Amino acid sequence: MKKILISGYYGFDNAGDEAVLQAILDSLKKEVPYVKPIVLSANPDKTAKEYNIEAINRFKLKAIIKAIKEADGLISGGGSLLQDETGIFTIPYYLVVIKLAQFYGKPTFIYAQGVGPVKRKFFYSLISHTFRKTKYISVRDRESALLLNSMGVPINTIDIVADPVLNLVPAKKERVEEIMQKENIIQPPILISVRFWKNNKEYLETIAKVADQLIKQGEQIVLIPMHEPNDRHASEYVINRMNEEATILEAYDEREILGIIAESKCMIGMRLHALIFATAMGVPAIGISYDPKIDQFLAKLNQTPVGTVDDLDFTTLYDQIKHVITHLEENKQELDKKLPQLKELAYRPAKSIEEFFKEN
Numbered sequence: 236m237k238k239i240l241i242s243g244y245y246g247f248d249n250a251g252d253e254a255v256l257q258a259i260l261d262s263l264k265k266e267v268p269y270v271k272p273i274v275l276s277a278n279p280d281k282t283a284k285e286y287n288i289e290a291i292n293r294f295k296l297k298a299i300i301k302a303i304k305e306a307d308g309l310i311s312g313g314g315s316l317l318q319d320e321t322g323i324f325t326i327p328y329y330l331v332v333i334k335l336a337q338f339y340g341k342p343t344f345i346y347a348q349g350v351g352p353v354k355r356k357f358f359y360s361l362i363s364h365t366f367r368k369t370k371y372i373s374v375r376d377r378e379s380a381l382l383l384n385s386m387g388v389p390i391n392t393i394d395i396v397a398d399p400v401l402n403l404v405p406a407k408k409e410r411v412e413e414i415m416q417k418e419n420i421i422q423p424p425i426l427i428s429v430r431f432w433k434n435n436k437e438y439l440e441t442i443a444k445v446a447d448q449l450i451k452q453g454e455q456i457v458l459i460p461m462h463e464p465n466d467r468h469a470s471e472y473v474i475n476r477m478n479e480e481a482t483i484l485e486a487y488d489e490r491e492i493l494g495i496i497a498e499s500k501c502m503i504g505m506r507l508h509a510l511i512f513a514t515a516m517g518v519p520a521i522g523i524s525y526d527p528k529i530d531q532f533l534a535k536l537n538q539t540p541v542g543t544v545d546d547l548d549f550t551t552l553y554d555q556i557k558h559v560i561t562h563l564e565e566n567k568q569e570l571d572k573k574l575p576q577l578k579e580l581a582y583r584p585a586k587s588i589e590e591f592f593k594e595n
Contacts, residue, residue, distance in 0.1 A: 237307040237592060238271045239263070242332045244314055246276030246293070248463040251400070251508025253285075254489035255313045258399035259346060260286060262585035267592065273302055275332070285488070300335060309336035310588070312346030313375065313399055315507075315528055317362060319355050326358050330365050342370040342591065346584045347396050349507075349528050350379040353386075363387035370591055373584045376531040394587065397535070397580035400508060401515045403493060411494035418482055420495075424455040425556065426502045428509030429469045430462065432525045438547040439469065442503070442523075443476035445553045450479035454560075457482045457499075459492065461506040501559050501566075503552075505544075507532060517574065519559045519566040523547060536573060 241259065244252040256274065263270050271289075276282035279290035291298050303309065309332070316329045336343050345366065353359065363386040366372055373394040374380050384390040405411070427446065429439060446456045458473060460466035463486055470483045484495070493512055496502060502513035502520045507528050513520040514536065522533045524540035533539060541555045542548055559566055 236269055236271050238273060238305060239308045239310055239588075240302055240306045240336070241272055241274045241310045242293070242329060243275070243312055243316060245274055246278035246282050246290075250461040250489050250492055251506060251511070252314050254400045254403055254493075254508055254512070255347075255398070256282075257286065257489055258401075258403045258581070259310065259313065259585070260288065261404070262399055262402060262582055263588070266582065266585035267589040270307075270588075270592070273306065275299065275302075299332065300339075303336050303339050303341060306336075306341060307592075308342040308344065308370075308588075309333065310344050310346045312344075312348045312373075312584075315349040315351075317348060317350045318352055319358065320352055320526065323355070326353070326362070330361055333365050333369070337365070337368050342595070343368070344584070344588055344591075345369055345372040345374070347373050347375045347399050347581070348379065349375050349531070351382045352527060353382065359386040367392075371584070371587050373587070376528075376535070378527065378531045394583060395580075396583045397577045398508075398511050398532070399581050399584070400489075400511050401574070401577050401581040403489065403515060405493035405497055405516065406488075406490040408494070410491065411498060414487065414491060414495060415498065418457070418484060420455065420457060420482065420498075422455050423498055423500045424457040424482075425449060425560070426496060426499045426504075426509075426513075427456060427458045427470075427473070428461050428466070428502065428504040428506045429458065429473055430466050430505050430525075431469045431472075432505075432544045435544055436472065438523065438542075438544045439473050440476055441547045441549050441552065443473045444549055445556065446473065446481055447477050447479045448553060449556065450477075450481065454500075455482075457484055457495075459484045459495075459509065460486070461492075461509050466506070500563060501556065503541075503556065505529075514570060514574070514577075517567055517570050519563070519570065521552075521555055521559060523552075535577065536570070
């Protein structure tokens with residue numbers, strides 16, 4: 236049994252990143268069953284309990300070094316780890332973990348990461364130097380590959396794959412029905428995933444007005460917080476500006492959220508993984524962009540965002556939602572054509588890791 240350490244944004248109650256972890260664990264179990272995963276987490280006790288694995292505090296350097304020494308390799312990913320939009324210390328943290336593994340002679344694997352934005356150019360050489368010493372690099376979109384290449388990472392060493400969450404299996408139907416009954420979801424709803432972004436809240440007010448108009452026409456609106464508690468507060472902000480009644484979903488795990496999404500008409504999402512969850516379940520997604528990663532994912536589906544946080548228009552958003560739900564079966568059929576290839580791409584990093592261990 237080989238041990239592999241997994242580094243990512245885990246243990247922070249972000250449904251998207253927790254889904255990434257679950258999907259990586261599922262893929263490893265399927266493709267590399269002889270690997271024992273150990274996860275670096277902000278909440279190791281909770282992570283260990285939820286996933287039935289060993290977890291280590293991501294903030295305790297001695298524990299990390301000990302785990303690296305005992306491991307047979309390190310996975311860094313997935314998600315948007317290498318970006319400096321959320322702060323200057325994010326990139327150094329993840330690079331230090333990779334560099335430590337390389338220092339102790341452990342093979343390192345970059346797993347379906349979304350790279351960027353990287354606004355501070357002094358990070359370029361650090362990322363390039365670290366990545367060029369890894370055994371395998373995979374990114375979830377072409378733009379990430381091009382950005383890495385501009386930093387000095389050879390393009391022929393970068394595998395463009397898809398987000399691992401596309402292969403995540405939802406909760407059982409009985410559990411989903413139980414949740415929907417509890418939440419009083421009586422018809423296939425229109426789902427909305429929002430977050431706060433900087434100091435602009437006008438787009439949330441636009442969403443509230445559109446939601447009101449949809450409810451007046453007989454639709455049921457359910458808001459899904461993807462990152463607790465921040466997204467719950469953003470959802471409450473929308474609800475408080477509505478005249479009609481809507482629901483904010485309680486906190487559920489990623490498989491349960493997937494199951495609920497599978498029973499919906501469409502997803503209006505700001506969070507990237509809200510859009511990915513919907514796509515994985517064959518449900519049409521309408522993206523509102525606050526970050527290039529939204530545009531990049533939608534491009535895989537031959538789509539563009541309905542608007543951005545800076546220019547979200549009531550009529551444009553409303554018309555797009557009406558168009559999607561009016562042509563629901565047609566939209567679902569289009570997704571069904573794209574999904575098999577995306578799912579196969581999502582498995583490729585785990586298969587590549589299996590090939591490495593088989594040869595070494």
